[in-house]
Amino acid sequence: MSDIALSVLDLVPVRSGQTSAEAIASSLDLAATADRLGYRRYWFAEHHNMPAVASTTPPVLIAAAAMRTTKVRLGSGGVMLPNHAPLIVAEQFAALEAIAPGRIDLGLGRAPGSDPVITQLLRQAGTSSDVEQFPRHVQDIAALVSGDGATLRFTSGGEYTVRATPAATGTPEVWLLGSSDYSAQLAASHGLPYVFANHFSGQGLERALDLYRTGYQPSEEHPEPRTFLTVNAVAAPTAEEAEARALPQLRMMARLRLNQPLVALDTVEQALATETDAATDQVTEAARSRWFVGTGETVAAEVRSFAAKYGVEEVMLSPVAASYDSEPKDTAPGRTQTLELIAAAL
Template identity: 40%
Template sequence: MAGETAGHGTAGDETAGDGIRGTRAGTAGVPLSVLDLVTVGQGRTASDALRTSVDIARLAERRGFHRFWVAEHHSMPGVASSSPAVILAHLAAHTERIRLGSGGVMLPNHAPLVIAEQFGTLEALAPGRVDLGLGRAPGTDGATAAALRRSDRLNEGADDFPQQLAELIRFLDDDFPDGHPYARIHAVPGPVQATAPGGVQSAHRPPVWLLGSSGFSARLAGTLGLPFAFAHHFSAQNTVPALDLYRNSFRPSAVLDAPYALIGVSALAADDEREARRQVLTGALSMLRLRTGRPGLVPSPEEAAAYAYSPMEQEFVDGWLANVVHGTADEVRTGLDDLAERTGADELMITATAHGGEARLRGYELIADAYGLPSA
């Protein structure tokens, strides 16, 4: 990452201006963060979901979670996070300290200059608090991806991802070489403002993370010396191989002198095990419908419990729930600790899918309590 001056700490030490390595909080072995999908349950609106996201972000900040990310999805009625930059700007206005970021922006859906401008603006709104996580998948089905990109050449975007990434980083750093077609083009807000008469250099710019659910981004992140976030919550079988690939291919850079790997984990705590199972089943049914071409709003616990699952559907749901850490607060903590130890992850990013915001808020409170995170 040309021009990045992030510090070189060891895991668990937050370096000023770094924003990558999280500080261990409370009794947690690794930093804990939150990934929010702005889920919309039956009988709820997108406005309700966005208000819940603000509430969760405030709770996460109050309880000492390290960062709060939102993810780009499209054409999914139950997920209202199609515009991460817009949501992050709103969250920046309602929080003060917690890091905010994308987990992630699907870069092939966008021109790199647009993303550099959006996240430069976010950095200006919340200096030193913004992460730019990038993925190469469309975050939707092929037809929607074609509509987003105004092209049916969908593989082109994924295949060109390393070039798009390099272009985006050049825009963020404003360092295209002389003679490059974009040398006179500048992402604003950005470093070019410091070279204008009376300009002052911003102290920060968003750190770039690579996201993935397979080996491609793991290897690329390692080669470039960037932090890596793996989607364990929907690709659990690939987690350890991808993290091994990332670490084995890692080359020290101006950003990191050692690998830093975060994993997304689906987890929900409740006051008793039965209630936790009741709540996570709503997310499992929602995912079942998505995977079978029937995306919709997140069902209620009552609907999920009454649904007549076929043997094949039950097998899918059981397999899905096997990778969701759920139960009482102590049970969830044990599951998260075991996962961190097994994978060697440097940070856990928890995502909770349930029908209502109340269950998700309660779940994060219980996890914070289990880890002894601050209550003020």
């Protein structure tokens, strides 16, 4: 590939008639493809109680992907920290670092990753972190996964050392994720790498990057600001096929934006056969204007232009190509050819 690095963000989509086992199998196959093609990293998102998304537990998926890959960095895009106790997150990713040394990224976000009901269920044990405590918990996790660990100081006197794993030989790389000014400024103040969730929103991208870069406070691990951007992408041998494969995910985005009941992802045939209203069409068209959809050559050209415009040398693709009815349910031919065609053209 060129001097622009490509990476992958995977939400483990679940299509109509597909089981969770088949969806996960297709994603693990895609991770192996990304590894073979020379992609830099492969991240799994965290979402809950969504019929079309099976990426509920990034650490489990990362461990499974580690068994299918040898070179690509594996990580979370991201772990939604308010849903979890910081020590548990640190222990999970310290273990992953031991499984795949030098290949683990820990992307942290502060959104719930679901609706208010599921958020309450995730936090009902009373041990998970609080949104207001997010900055401190990010620091805690970074300390816990380090070789020295973290030191607790008791108000009555004395200290207690806590380590995420007994004898770490490496540490996962911590990234902050977000789509707001808050996350950009927090990453800058902590001297951490930062990723703007452009695939989800796209609003406020330039301001967030400016806040991050101009306010960056160098750290020992990261003396310079470091960032890349995410985009939704579909590539196919023809532009017509690419547009058809993009349609189911565009319709799903419209359902999400319009607060309509969520369902498993349509196949291409189902999406083409479904009539829509004006509101759905408006949301779909707005989302499509920000997606990279076309042949491998046209999408690669868009990636190059996008990277140059925002001054990044890495672009993370969310391959959102849907499947046709006739395609196997334990693989994702549309997503696979998206990665192959873009890599070949770039």
